[in-house]
Amino acid sequence: MKRIFLPLCLVASVAFVQSCKMKNTTSAVKGDADSKVYVAPGKYDEYYNFVSGGFNGQVSVYGLPSGRLLKLIPVFAVFPENGYGYSEETKAMLNTTNGQIPWDDQHHLDLSQTNGEQDGRWLFANANNTPRIARIDLKTFKTVEILQIPNSAGNHSSPFITENTEYVVAGTRFSVPLGAEDVPISSFKQNFHSTASFISVDKNSGNMSIAFQIVLPGMNLDLSHGGKGPSHDWFFFSSYNTEQAYTLLEVNASQKDKDYIVAVNWKKAEEYAKAGKGKKVPADYAHNTYDEGKQTATSVIEHDVLLLDPKDCPDMIYMIPCPKSPHGCDIDPSGEYIVGSGKLAALIPVFSFSKIIKAIGSKQFEGDFQGIPIIKYEAALYGEVQKPGLGPLHTEFDDKGNAYTSMFLSSEVVKWSLKDLKVLDRAPTYYSVGHLMIPGGDTRKPSGKYLVAYNKITKDRFLPTGPELAQSAQLYDISGDKMQLLLDYPTIGEPHYAQACLASLIQDKQVKYYDINKNGNEFVTMGEKKANVVRKGNRVDVYMTAIRSHLVPDNIEGVFVGDDIYFHVTNLEQDWDIPHGFAIKNNPNAELLIMPGETVTLKFTPQKQGIYPFYCTDFCSALHQEMSGYLRVSPKGSNTPLKFGTGETADTSAQK
Amino acid sequence: MKTLTKPGKISIVIVMLFLATLWLFPLWRIDLRAPQYPGGLSMQIWLNDLKGDVPIINGLNHYIGMQEINKKDFREFIFLPAAILLFILFGFLVLLLKKKIYYYIWTALFIVIACFSFYDFYMWEYNYGHHLNPHAPIRVPGMSYQPPLFGYKKLLNFEVLSQPDIAGWFFIGAGMLLASMTIYEWKKNEK
Numbered sequence: 085m086k087r088i089f090l091p092l093c094l095v096a097s098v099a100f101v102q103s104c105k106m107k108n109t110t111s112a113v114k115g116d117a118d119s120k121v122y123v124a125p126g127k128y129d130e131y132y133n134f135v136s137g138g139f140n141g142q143v144s145v146y147g148l149p150s151g152r153l154l155k156l157i158p159v160f161a162v163f164p165e166n167g168y169g170y171s172e173e174t175k176a177m178l179n180t181t182n183g184q185i186p187w188d189d190q191h192h193l194d195l196s197q198t199n200g201e202q203d204g205r206w207l208f209a210n211a212n213n214t215p216r217i218a219r220i221d222l223k224t225f226k227t228v229e230i231l232q233i234p235n236s237a238g239n240h241s242s243p244f245i246t247e248n249t250e251y252v253v254a255g256t257r258f259s260v261p262l263g264a265e266d267v268p269i270s271s272f273k274q275n276f277h278s279t280a281s282f283i284s285v286d287k288n289s290g291n292m293s294i295a296f297q298i299v300l301p302g303m304n305l306d307l308s309h310g311g312k313g314p315s316h317d318w319f320f321f322s323s324y325n326t327e328q329a330y331t332l333l334e335v336n337a338s339q340k341d342k343d344y345i346v347a348v349n350w351k352k353a354e355e356y357a358k359a360g361k362g363k364k365v366p367a368d369y370a371h372n373t374y375d376e377g378k379q380t381a382t383s384v385i386e387h388d389v390l391l392l393d394p395k396d397c398p399d400m401i402y403m404i405p406c407p408k409s410p411h412g413c414d415i416d417p418s419g420e421y422i423v424g425s426g427k428l429a430a431l432i433p434v435f436s437f438s439k440i441i442k443a444i445g446s447k448q449f450e451g452d453f454q455g456i457p458i459i460k461y462e463a464a465l466y467g468e469v470q471k472p473g474l475g476p477l478h479t480e481f482d483d484k485g486n487a488y489t490s491m492f493l494s495s496e497v498v499k500w501s502l503k504d505l506k507v508l509d510r511a512p513t514y515y516s517v518g519h520l521m522i523p524g525g526d527t528r529k530p531s532g533k534y535l536v537a538y539n540k541i542t543k544d545r546f547l548p549t550g551p552e553l554a555q556s557a558q559l560y561d562i563s564g565d566k567m568q569l570l571l572d573y574p575t576i577g578e579p580h581y582a583q584a585c586l587a588s589l590i591q592d593k594q595v596k597y598y599d600i601n602k603n604g605n606e607f608v609t610m611g612e613k614k615a616n617v618v619r620k621g622n623r624v625d626v627y628m629t630a631i632r633s634h635l636v637p638d639n640i641e642g643v644f645v646g647d648d649i650y651f652h653v654t655n656l657e658q659d660w661d662i663p664h665g666f667a668i669k670n671n672p673n674a675e676l677l678i679m680p681g682e683t684v685t686l687k688f689t690p691q692k693q694g695i696y697p698f699y700c701t702d703f704c705s706a707l708h709q710e711m712s713g714y715l716r717v718s719p720k721g722s723n724t725p726l727k728f729g730t731g732e733t734a735d736t737s738a739q740k
Numbered sequence: 741m742k743t744l745t746k747p748g749k750i751s752i753v754i755v756m757l758f759l760a761t762l763w764l765f766p767l768w769r770i771d772l773r774a775p776q777y778p779g780g781l782s783m784q785i786w787l788n789d790l791k792g793d794v795p796i797i798n799g800l801n802h803y804i805g806m807q808e809i810n811k812k813d814f815r816e817f818i819f820l821p822a823a824i825l826l827f828i829l830f831g832f833l834v835l836l837l838k839k840k841i842y843y844y845i846w847t848a849l850f851i852v853i854a855c856f857s858f859y860d861f862y863m864w865e866y867n868y869g870h871h872l873n874p875h876a877p878i879r880v881p882g883m884s885y886q887p888p889l890f891g892y893k894k895l896l897n898f899e900v901l902s903q904p905d906i907a908g909w910f911f912i913g914a915g916m917l918l919a920s921m922t923i924y925e926w927k928k929n930e931k
Contacts, residue, residue, distance in 0.1 A: 334877055335875050335876070335877060338875075338876075338877035338878070339875065428877060428878045428879075430880050430881070474896055474897045475897075493896070493897045494775065494896075494897040495774070495775030495776050495897070496775065512775055513775070514775075514778075515775055515776035515778070516775075516776045541776050543776070543778060543779075544778055544779070
């Protein structure tokens with residue numbers, strides 16, 4: 085009988101064995117992480133961190149190391165919060181050849197540079213969906229220019245810049261026919277092209293203009309970076325889908341063992357363009373600029389662009405084989421090493437710029453890709469990082485000769501040495517990291533202090549908020565041999581690439597308010613005495629002023645249903661941080677935030693007769709609640725006289 | 741013909757009860773864990789069903805070209821329950837006939853079913869892990885994805901743990917009981 089108990093005991097142990105599951109991913113925060121990210125109230129962060137907003141179309145600004153959100157800069161998406169894209173002054177910023185497009189997918193950012201170092205002047209941002217590049221002025225944190233890119237789709241490998249901000253580039257991710265040809269999708273190979281656009285940036289004003297577009301075979305340009313130092317004249321784009329698939333890319337664009345890094349000698353291209361080797365072709369695209377003097381944006385439709393065909397321009401472009409659908413294409417601070425990250429590859433190839441030049445010189449080619457010479461893989465290769473992890477995506481660099489690569493599949497950051505390509509350290513991310521950012525990590529002078537990983541999946545990291553969860557950023561201290569996780573914080577939108585610079589580079593240049601005497605807005609009201617209401621046909625211009633705590637005029641009568649009423653609100657304040665807001669009841673439009681010394685216009689076309697209160701929406705003073713007024717809208721055809729003012733009360737007996 | 745001892749008869753009832761748990765609990769479980777699946781993924785194999793995160797696992801596996809795991813593709817889910825059921829019915833017969841020889845045959849039958857099941861499971865895992873779609877997006881040279889038959893294995897970014905579940909342990913218990921009782925009966929026979 086006793087022997088029966090042996091198997092019984094075995095069964096009884098089942099519960100124990102079942103509980104012996106795999107270990108949980110333990111939280112990796114150790115040591116003094118808290119003190120390293122604590123920025124005491126009243127103290128400033130050390131870095132400005134500009135983070136792309138992905139599908140929210142905006143750029144967010146965080147402080148590092150605290151991870152505090154400082155600002156959301158509206159760029160490619162309308163922003164009812166401050167009237168961007170709604171005010172008459174900013175509507176033109178979002179104009180395209182297809183009218184106003186209120187949204188875009190904002191992926192990458194690049195801070196302007198001089199001699200390969202951040203100069204704190206401008207921030208460039210790309211729009212992936214409707215190809216555009218924006219320039220943000222870092223004195224005002226305002227979007228001041230948006231340039232549409234013709235002959236392209238999926239402007240992904242953008243807006244990366246050359247070392248002196250000579251050019252900002254755009255590259256096609258979704259190849260399309262040039263011009264407006266109506267061709268079958270299946271004629272991809274013959275008719276579809278990708279283009280690499282070089283947009284010149286004026287040294288002083290920052291104004292952008294498309295210098296030339298290089299026409300490339302149909303493929304997907306993914307990411308890019310400009311050369312540095314010895315490789316200054318070159319730009320490198322990663323590519324995938326050199327299989328030229330046009331359906332089920334997930335499978336069909338993953339068949340070849342190698343795609344290419346496209347190396348473009350932009351100095352040569354510039355010479356060819358100057359020498360008249362290009363072809364000017366018709367192409368419509370919008371060029372929108374915000375004039376800070378006039379405080380108004382204008383949109384101009386340009387009509388042609390210069391195309392460079394590699395066939396007519398020898399020695400301008402070379403292809404370097406790179407394993408398995410490369411994604412990131414990153415250049416080390418010395419400008420010698422080009423890191424391609426095959427997102428499906430089990431290694432990271434590192435190419436050597438000097439070897440590439442040597443290979444070109446000695447013609448070590450292995451054929452061509454639609455006419456573009458392909459350099460032999462081994463001839464361009466410096467070495468491969470073996471077993472780095474799974475799904476390498478992006479690489480940033482520190483100041484000590486190390487590279488940091490994000491691993492999407494194995495969800496980690498891997499630190500490796502540029503010298504011997506040995507893996508030095510790995511740190512888990514929570515979860516599925518995309519881009520990485522080290523302040524100055526893509527310049528000649530990276531900082532070696534912090535690294536931020538931008539994660540796609542957050543699952544159990546924060547309090548749950550229904551099916552849609554925040555994405556996240558994770559801050560690591562990289563000053564020691566081992567990376568140390570310091571902070572985990574949710575982000576808004578989907579962060580892709582980011583930039584960061586020392587706060588000292590821009591904090592003292594900030595505009596605090598606009599000088600009212602320099603206000604060049606066509607509709608400015610220079611003082612309350614100038615406040616006015618002017619009718620011209622069914623257009624009514626209200627010249628309104630705002631100062632604590634009243635609006636002039638705050639009673640308006642004699643406007644009718646169907647009138648186009650333009651409220652030009654001038655904020656007369658001349659002190660920092662005293663904006664006024666402006667909103668009208670039942671206005672199917674957004675509100676305005678008007679900075680001190682600024683004039684902004686809100687349009688209202690009333691559809692119904694009635695009394696419409698309007699008021700200041702930005703708590704400006706102790707009497708903010710009193711800062712309001714009334715608009716009387718009378719029926720069409722009625723004879724209510726035009727009347728406006730502030731502080732005038734009627735004799736009540738006279739009204740009866 | 742020697743008759744069964746009393747412990748032998750009791751063991752028949754216990755074995756039948758142990759095997760009945762196969763209809764109540766899963767037989768085997770495969771747990772997966774990856775960084776982006778902090779709670780892990782789990783698949784339970786029942787006598788006649790697959791449960792757990794099968795759709796999620798299928799979704800992941802398509803990247804590396806593994807076939808979809810589909811309940812309909814397992815003939816085992818028909819003949820395995822039938823075999824176990826027949827085995828239990830045969831147990832009643834052994835209990836009724838009370839002869840040692842039938843107990844020995846019954847044990848042998850169990851060993852045959854168990855060996856075949858493990859072989860079948862192994863072959864399924866082998867085919868599943870090796871027969872990859874050559875057009876899969878991710879192809880790691882030299883890599884196959886055969887899950888472990890029993891125990892732990894690292895497959896790309898996933899840790900995989902394969903082990904018996906509750907009914908599996910009862911099944912193993914039944915086997916051990918049968919083996920030890922057969923020896924017990926054999927030794928009683930000699931005396």
